[in-house]
Amino acid sequence: MEKELIFGHRNPDTDAIGTAIAYSYFQNQHGYNTEAVALGEANDETSFALKKFGFEAPRVVNTVANEVKAIMLVDHNEPQQSVEDRDQVKVTHVIDHHRISNFATIDPLFYRAEPVGCTSTVLWEMFKEQNMEIPANIAGIMLSAIISDTLLLKSPTTTDIDKEAVEDLAKIAGVDYKEYGLELLKAGTNIATKSVEELIDLDAKSFELGSKTARIAQVNVVDVPEALERKDAFLAAMEKDAKANGYDLFMLVITNVLDSDSEVLFIGDDESKSVFAKAFGKELVDSEAHLPGVVSRKKQIVPPLTRAFEA
The missing domain is CATH 3.10.310.20 (DHHA2 domain)
Incomplete structure (x- = not known):
């Protein structure tokens, strides 16, 4: 099977990078050949989560048509938020939790979007629906994404499904989500060193x-x-x-x-x-x-x- 790249939006946050990593694992278990990449460097918060759960930051790409013929998107769908040459490749899958805007494809595709707090929450549901085991490190990076997007379940975007996912993923990852969540959010708030x-x-x-x-x-x-x-x-x-x-x-x-x-x-x-x-x-x-x-x-x-x- 030909390789496909999986990535989130430009200026990626913890959901964009974390869910790309987790979705790549999910799809590879189903026989796909995928690689999680990013449309920008990991920020401080995301870097903290990656280090915590033993991941290297995905490599950054500016174009994709020079590498693959097909891609999978997470945490976005709007063209202006995506890779610049997206119109030159086939989008085969989208997992998202945002509005759908200016999005069209020539061929049918797998598209799943839900009004929940984080894309990783949607992916957690998909793991559960297929009775797939979630490795501890994958659970950890998905947990980080949900904590980040929901501001530790305080955002109005938070749903009961997000809360259930956080509790389950925290158990799998072996962390206290409240304690870890504060550490994660604070890791992303140091702006003094940035222009x-x-x-x-x-x-x-x-x-x-x-x-x-x-x-x-x-x-x-x-x-x-x-x-x-x-x-x-x-x-x-x-x-x-x-x-x-x-x-x-x-x-x-x-x-x-x-x-x-x-x-x-x-x-x-x-x-x-x-x-x-x-x-x-x-x-x-x-x-x-x-x-x-x-x-x-x-x-x-x-x-x-x-x-x-x-x-």
């Missing part, structure tokens, strides 16, 4: 919102005031990146993983700022707004913005 340019690209995704092209970045911290000391530098970097890449608006969501609130920095035209106010019921003051209880880009940021732009 503002790195931070606005670390976990950033592009979206089509109505007629606008939006870039929405998110960073997790334990000290929001410390992050906002670099507010002017953040805004300048966002403005520069927006002009260079044709984004109509750029949002940076600074999320406190301890109290589940976010501070948003925003650049865009007057129409976009007005739509932001309509979407969240918050006026931007000096390009900034406080969004209490908002932690999920997927569920609490993109949907209200989409509805507001399309109204």
Whole structure:
């Protein structure tokens, strides 16, 4: 069987990399020949999880058509979030937990998407449905993905299925998920050593919102005031990146993983700022707004913005 590559979205997080590794194991047990790769370097949080459970970071690829004829996607489906030459290969499988947008294929494919907190939760269900044993290290990296995406089960994206998966995977991996989860989340909150340019690209995704092209970045911290000391530098970097890449608006969501609130920095035209106010019921003051209880880009940021732009 010809080799296929499995990968998550650009600027990969723990779900994108962890689920790619776990899904590659799952598919190889079913006779496929796959390799988990990544569309970017592992961040600090993901690196912590990989080391904890004995994995090397997947190799980074920029193109895939030069290597394979077919690919499998995890944790994304939108073209602008994927590899640049995706249109030159066949997509055979997708495992996801996001909205489906601008996605089309010529041939039928296996597609499974569920409104749960993490792609690894969907994969956990697939393991269970087929009575497949999950190795301890695979369980550990899947657990890490769910903890990361649900902010230790505190995100509004969290479902009962996520909670069940976390408890089961923690037992298999041999860890206390609450204790390990705090260690994992804190590992990804050290932003002092990174430049503002790195931070606005670390976990950033592009979206089509109505007629606008939006870039929405998110960073997790334990000290929001410390992050906002670099507010002017953040805004300048966002403005520069927006002009260079044709984004109509750029949002940076600074999320406190301890109290589940976010501070948003925003650049865009007057129409976009007005739509932001309509979407969240918050006026931007000096390009900034406080969004209490908002932690999920997927569920609490993109949907209200989409509805507001399309109204």
